[in-house]
Amino acid sequence: MGSFGGGDQGKPSHHLSDWGSPHEGPAVTPKIGGQLSSRSAAAFPICDRGGERFVGGQSQFDLAVVGAGPGGYVAAIRAAQLGLRVAVIESERPGGVCLNWGCIPTKSLLTGAELVESLRERGAAFGINTGGITLDYGRAIDHSRRVADRLCQGVQSLLKKNRIEMVRGRARLSGRTSLEVSGPDARSVEAAHILLATGSREWVPPDVAVDGKRVLTSREALESRTVPDRLLIIGAGAVGIEFAYVYATYGARVTVLEMADQVLPGADAEVSKALEKEFRRKGIEVLLGCRFEKIDNGRDAVRVEYSRADRSEEIAVDQVLFAVGRRPATDALGLEAAGVALDERGFVSVDGRHCTSVSTIAAVGDLAGAPLLAHKASEEGVAAVEYMAGLDRPPLDPLRIPACIYAQPQVAWIGLTEAQARAQHGDAVRIGKFPFSAVGKAVAADHTAGFVKLVVSAEFGEILGAHIVGAGATELIAEVSLAMQLEATTAEVAHTVHAHPTLSEAIWEAALSAEGRSLNR
Numbered sequence: 001m002g003s004f005g006g007g008d009q010g011k012p013s014h015h016l017s018d019w020g021s022p023h024e025g026p027a028v029t030p031k032i033g034g035q036l037s038s039r040s041a042a043a044f045p046i047c048d049r050g051g052e053r054f055v056g057g058q059s060q061f062d063l064a065v066v067g068a069g070p071g072g073y074v075a076a077i078r079a080a081q082l083g084l085r086v087a088v089i090e091s092e093r094p095g096g097v098c099l100n101w102g103c104i105p106t107k108s109l110l111t112g113a114e115l116v117e118s119l120r121e122r123g124a125a126f127g128i129n130t131g132g133i134t135l136d137y138g139r140a141i142d143h144s145r146r147v148a149d150r151l152c153q154g155v156q157s158l159l160k161k162n163r164i165e166m167v168r169g170r171a172r173l174s175g176r177t178s179l180e181v182s183g184p185d186a187r188s189v190e191a192a193h194i195l196l197a198t199g200s201r202e203w204v205p206p207d208v209a210v211d212g213k214r215v216l217t218s219r220e221a222l223e224s225r226t227v228p229d230r231l232l233i234i235g236a237g238a239v240g241i242e243f244a245y246v247y248a249t250y251g252a253r254v255t256v257l258e259m260a261d262q263v264l265p266g267a268d269a270e271v272s273k274a275l276e277k278e279f280r281r282k283g284i285e286v287l288l289g290c291r292f293e294k295i296d297n298g299r300d301a302v303r304v305e306y307s308r309a310d311r312s313e314e315i316a317v318d319q320v321l322f323a324v325g326r327r328p329a330t331d332a333l334g335l336e337a338a339g340v341a342l343d344e345r346g347f348v349s350v351d352g353r354h355c356t357s358v359s360t361i362a363a364v365g366d367l368a369g370a371p372l373l374a375h376k377a378s379e380e381g382v383a384a385v386e387y388m389a390g391l392d393r394p395p396l397d398p399l400r401i402p403a404c405i406y407a408q409p410q411v412a413w414i415g416l417t418e419a420q421a422r423a424q425h426g427d428a429v430r431i432g433k434f435p436f437s438a439v440g441k442a443v444a445a446d447h448t449a450g451f452v453k454l455v456v457s458a459e460f461g462e463i464l465g466a467h468i469v470g471a472g473a474t475e476l477i478a479e480v481s482l483a484m485q486l487e488a489t490t491a492e493v494a495h496t497v498h499a500h501p502t503l504s505e506a507i508w509e510a511a512l513s514a515e516g517r518s519l520n521r
């Protein structure tokens with residue numbers, strides 16, 4: 001429930017005027033390490049599936065990318081580096097949900113919330129009198145929109161710099177190698193290969209009417225300049241948890257309702273418990289094992305009925321934010337006519353090389369299924385294009401994709417949870433754990449909540465998973481990602497000198513703990 005991971009509310013396009021003028025670039029020679037020496041499309045295979053090979057040939061483009069989110073725009077740049085003639089078709093703003101209505105604006109708002117909480121909770125200890133602080137959430141929203149605009153322009157410039165032709169409008173497949181674009185740059189696009197990266201949309205249960213005022217999804221919340229007095233967030237996944245923290249810090253009385261028996265379903269149980277405890281301490285009410293049943297948007301309040309075990313209960317609030325998941329943006333894409341198969345949940349089915357059931361069409365990012373994360377979308381985009389270009393590269397390992405939640409305390413994880421590791425490896429699992437309360441830098445910064453937990457193979461000492469809750473978790477996880485990529489053991493992490501005083505010492509100490517030789521505990 002509530003993962004970063006859509007429902008098409010039929011929203012209008014936004015800020016089409018932000019696009020630069022369509023740009024037809026001349027042929028470029030690839031800059032990367034000589035993998036391809038010529039941009040001649042006919043010289044290399046693009047997609048190779050089931051023995052079928054395709055080349056750019058006489059098509060207008062070697063590759064047409066639909067969607068300029070982190071999956072599509074990154075794939076387009078990589079394809080241009082490889083010498084392909086590339087077009088990107090986008091119906092709204094470059095950057096997709098991530099830059100415009102997801103990762104980036106939420107992180108801007110979370111930074112504001114973190115600042116407020118730091119001053120309130122820690123200010124006095126550092127001699128800062130915070131009695132006179134006033135909060136203007138509208139200005140925080142304005143700032144988040146400016147940040148999104150700036151990064152959106154950055155993506156536009158990158159596409160231009162890489163001589164990628166930008167086509168403004170909504171694309172629909174009209175064949176295996178062709179698209180019809182409607183909108184400002186209405187035209188037909190022919191390409192040897194098509195990469196679909198149309199992402200996902202907010203999903204709400206049937207019969208829920210989102211009005212943008214009292215019933216919202218993350219999309220409306222990111223433009224809403226006011227903080228309600230009582231807010232109910234339905235879904236305690238990443239999106240729900242981040243908004244709960246922001247709104248609670250800016251003064252709302254927040255209740256989070258979750259169907260599963262833990263916040264952040266899918267996270268290591270111990271980490272979820274620690275986050276839940278901290279949220280309760282902050283005054284956020286957490287209702288677990290509670291299923292949303294129905295909503296009544298009445299005159300004086302919004303009433304939500306939910307069931308817990310066999311009992312039906314009701315809560316009345318000023319605003320309800322649905323963060324119950326996302327659905328793939330497949331509407332009016334012409335998938336069925338083109339023969340592109342979907343999985344049982346409606347996401348586009350792809351093989352290990354990101355090819356769909358139609359060998360000239362690949363799909364990446366949210367459209368191709370979980371995890372619905374920007375970095376997964378980008379890496380899939382790069383991989384899909386590299387496979388098309390015939391490069392030899394390792395496939396993307398789902399267990400090496402980190403997940404981060406940016407509320408305070410932050411949460412980050414990668415790989416197997418302890419429960420998953422025990423289910424797979426039985427007793428051959430070791431746990432290394434270290435609390436931030438024993439890390440000098442965390443104590444100095446007065447950020448002592450949380451811990452680092454490493455799930456380790458008892459046989460080889462290889463790290464199977466890492467779970468961090470606490471300040472800095474979303475940055476710290478990168479060290480473990482690299483360690484896992486290099487198949488490092490906890491003995492090797494323990495031999496790595498970590499600077500003092502840093503929060504990264506918690507990872508070092510967790511590795512020592514897994515080796516049975518903690519130093520500072």
Ligand SMILES: Cc1cc2nc3c(=O)[nH]c(=O)nc-3n(C[C@H](O)[C@H](O)[C@H](O)COP(=O)(O)OP(=O)(O)OC[C@H]3O[C@@H](n4cnc5c(N)ncnc54)[C@H](O)[C@@H]3O)c2cc1C
Nearest residue numbers: 067069071091096097098102103171199365366372373374
């Ligand atoms: C509130 C929120 C916070 C999030 N925070 C994070 C986070 O912190 N970290 C993280 O990793 N992920 C986060 N995510 C998830 C992340 O935003 C997505 O995983 C990511 O944007 C997916 O990238 P994508 O390229 O697949 O699709 P999108 O970013 O959705 O981009 C798809 C693009 O395709 C365009 N498009 C769609 N259909 C057509 C068409 N027919 N023709 C032309 N263009 C079309 C759309 O306009 C859009 O620009 C968050 C999501 C939300 C909602």
